[in-house]
Amino acid sequence: MSRKSHPHESAALHVSGEASYADDLREAAGTLYAAVGMSESAHANIRSMDLAAVKASAGVVAVLTAKDIPGINDCGPIIKDDPILADGLVQYIGQAVFVVVAESYMQARRAATKAVIDYDELPAVLKPLDAKAAESFVAPPMQLVRGSPQEKLANSPNRNSGTLSVGGQEQFYLEGQISYVIPKEDNQFHVYCSTQHPTEMQHAVAHALKLYFNQVLVETRRMGGGFGGKESQSAIFACLAAICANHLNRPVKLRLDRDDDMMITGKRHCFEYDYDIGFDDDGKILAAKIEMVTRAGYSADLSVPVATRAVCHFDNAYYLSDVDIAAFCAKTNTQSNTAFRGFGGPQGAIAIEYLIDNIARILGKDPLDIRKINYYGKTSRNTTPYGQTVEDNVIHELTAEIEASSDYHQRHSEIQAFNKTSPILKKGLALTPLKFGISFNVVHFNQAGALVHVYVDGSILVNHGGTEMGQGLNTKVAQVVSHVLGVDLGIVRATPTDTSKVANTSATAASTGTDLNGKAAENAALKIRKRLCDLFVERFGGEVDDILFADNNVRNGSHEISFNELVEQAYLERIQLWSDGFYKTPELNWNKDTLTGRPFYYYAYGASVSEVLIDTLTGEWKLLRADLLHDAGNSINPAIDMGQVEGAFIQGMGWLTTEELKWTPKGKLATHAPSTYKIPAVNDCPDDLRVKLFDNKSKFDTIMRSKAVGEPPLLLGFSVFFAIRDAIASVADYTQNPELNAPATPEAILSAITGLQQP
């Protein structure tokens, strides 16, 4: 049952249009529709707000503002600086100022544009570096120093310093944000929400309405994509819909139009880096100093943990003996940036990859050689800057495998030869590695619960605290249960996530979904299995340890009974056939003040090789071939894991190439729809894309010895960026380091080429 490439549990529903998303649920009679009125100023005090035209607009039932919130006007996940509705002060263009409820979706949206708001403009800070200069932060800066970086830098035979910019990224879940709230008896609320974090939604709604948590039920069957964007930032919409439903005592749906969604919600944090690195003549890094300034946006949201993860991933796969990493969460008058697959990890790691790339060109070496001599050792040179020992390092063998399977060296020479004779088009090649820490960086989030029900007919229901956003979590958890109880996967059904079942759940985030919830479900299933074993021994004798659950049967050497029959007998014997399960990740500790400890239970590894062709006249480019090799441990479902790897690679590539966020000089996001914001499309996926899972087993006691796979492969996209940089470098015969920022749009590429050609 396990370790099989079963299709996604909803695959047949997906392809037939029968899978229900929040907006597909049959609406309760009397349902109303809400729309958000947004700030048109990046930073201002509201002098006055004339909502008469909004109220008079066709179909409008109510218009609510901050004063209509019965409880706390805040939906911030950590720090309370995220008003649900602006109360006097607006801090970015797009900020929610009021909410309008109407008889139809279009009527509500139309009305929302009709407010006349008088703004008393305040100076707006729109760029992270400007915010840093003004010492405007959403949280205190953080710094991690190990060894004597300053001294080592000063004594390094070679040094390289400079700056780098890496842009943000819109999650672009295909299903926009949506919450549908139905008021129930006795001041209770049923919230259907597309969210990665039902429990946090429950808390936010309860706070906003001044209720106990037990009065709010949040249910999530599935999301049409999340990618981090529905971790904390589904809260404002859940709260707004709930406030309206509460106010009117009617069901209220708030579904965001795509443009509004992109205008209101935060994205992946963009980063500005200022680096200084010292290295020996072989390219071994002796010391590194980096300052990372990230765009937090107008509020803290998850920026502090994002920056922390960036700090903890600056090392990527490399041992840095003497290092100084500083991170600043700059407060800007823009959307509040939030989680996005990788959560700062990719932003930390890309910086060191850029530096490695620089070292190679300065020394006239192949970047791969520089990478390899800086890799973490297996028994020495194996402590991270934050003090965790890397115990499961497979990057050496993984690199060796992909180096050979991708024919790296042969192609490297061929490309150099091609570039000598091709006047306009140039090719580039890069191999980049990844190491990614698995666990929430906040120890107490690393817990999960599950419920397994075995019904008398032998069918099984599993409920857990994780949410399904396409990653196949429910499929994998069901596989775990079917494995433990030895039954067909088809008889195991996963339920919607529901805060009234498993309580106090963590977000489905940080790649931990299967690790945590799979273990919790296993724990629940094992308890039931134990009870069935006891009954089996009572009936047939023998030892519990000799009993096998497989092929829908339970047997030992001498007796066999069908799972269903045993279940029926257990019921008649009044044996509990359902169970809870719980799991907490062991061995974690983290000191957030010193930024040291063991934040991660283990690491996932991977590497990719990309070959690109660029046009030196326009900067347009094409990915010709990519090889991906990724460590998913002992994969529970190889097809699902390969899907994660391929999808993350293309998404990572999009972040670093086609996806560009632009704001107008007044601070309005100019790229707020797919017409202006370009995620990879079908022709961005090359025909020659070779994907393989690395043959490995987790060294640690993870669920079925698998490894988390959601976020890590996003870093595989690095190789595309560095292959582009390699192609650009060919223009100056690899003697100069192209100043290429991400995203590597045609404009950025052409600008980097132009920079080389100038004396």
Add this chain to the structure above:
Amino acid sequence: MENNSTSHTKSYASLIHCTRLFRGFEKVNQDNQIGSPNRNIQFLLNNEIVRVSDVEPTKSVLSYLREDRFLTGTKEGCAEGDCGACTVVIAELESEGLSLKSVNACIQFVPTLHGKAVFTVEFLRRQNNGNLHPVQQAMVDKHGSQCGFCTPGFIMSLWCLYNEHQEAKTIPIRSDVRSALTGNLCRCTGYKPILQAADAMFEVAPVTFDNDGLRDKLLALKTESPSTYSHTEGQLHSPTTTAELLQLRADHPEATLLAGGTDVGLWVNKQFRTLSSIIYLGDIPELKSITQNDQYINIAAGVTLSNAYKALAKHYPEMNQMWERFASRPIRNVGTLGGNIANGSPIGDSMPALIAIATRVVLSSVRGQRELLLEDLYLDYMKKDMAADEVVTLIKIPLPLADQAFRCYKLSKRYDSDISAVFTGMAITLDNDLVSDVKIAFGGMAATPKRASHTEQFLLGKSWDEATAKQAMTILKQDYSPMTDMRASDQNRMQSAMNLLYRFYLETRPVNPLTKEMTDVFGEV
């Protein structure tokens, strides 16, 4: 989406007046029976006849399907025709027979379905006795869905491709599949398993689409019907002849002309414009004709971009990459060349290409016809040499000249379905290595699609060599002062335009010209 525009941009005032006028029809609409002057919208929905008389004229097919019919398999991802989550298949009888095409339901208005057939994802299982259709089975087998939200849209694009090839007894090659999926975004899979599913969909037992049955049903649907659909929210006129159209245009200068709706749909979804008077061009057979004489390929204004592409491909293979990159398949399936031209966006792709080959355009009104060079249609930003009662009716594209070298180049962040930062069409004729004729037009460089007159003037009579090309590149700065926006900076636009001129030189120089393989990152289409 500006470059997908298919409607004629017109100012439209006195909407309130119109709305008031039609209030009187409210009663008539409600008991819409025999004798009513109103059109009953009649179409096939998943093969069953549906009659609609109470939707507002600008109600999108998507919201109709989801809200009124509870067919929630079709999803909304962007409401601007850019993500494909709402893809449905529309079938209609055209002069050459039954056509099935993938379409974005979010920007189609319900009344335009009159006389057509719509198929949604819910139809596919029905077509195969409740089992998954081969397209669906292949997607399951190849793990082509993750979150599943974009999936129905992909299924419908693939289903359209499947039916087309099954009818022709062919199997699509990879580039056909890619082309069919240019309008569908997936954020989860990275597309590989979806491409694999497309390869696998012919490997299972086939399910045949009943073309003949549908044809008969559509024929039966063709009944005499008033050409105007009235509703309290406004009117939609569907003339069936050009003469009727011109009269309507003269009578309703404030009305919005609607063809593919790829721009007008956004006015409604994103700008909340109320269009109380619409003239729909999709029911006029004359406007869908393509003819050819010894000088011109004549493309009537209502010809879809897909059909225009087909007609031009054999004459102008140089345009093929432009067409492949022009919006997406579903947009090209409904958007019209006439609409793109009449909208005249400065960042539209077809105009610079067509201007470079001296395309002419015919404007018609009740007062008569006049013909002008396409470039002369554009006066200033979104301003055209077109009277309130005039309509673009014909585009006359000259046949290729034997000694003329022609190229068009598109520059955008993404290959598929992206609005150009810079687009250019360039044509040159050499006489003994001297430039005897040259036309260079750019989009994205000025307030209108515009020719590089200084540069052209400079080039005339010069030897087409490196020094000339380099000089021409600097003169290009006299022709354009582009702007900065989210697609590119002014500087980058200028530099790219100059470099594209250089590329044109490299490809067309008399001595040792570079082949496409040596200059084009994207290779042959």
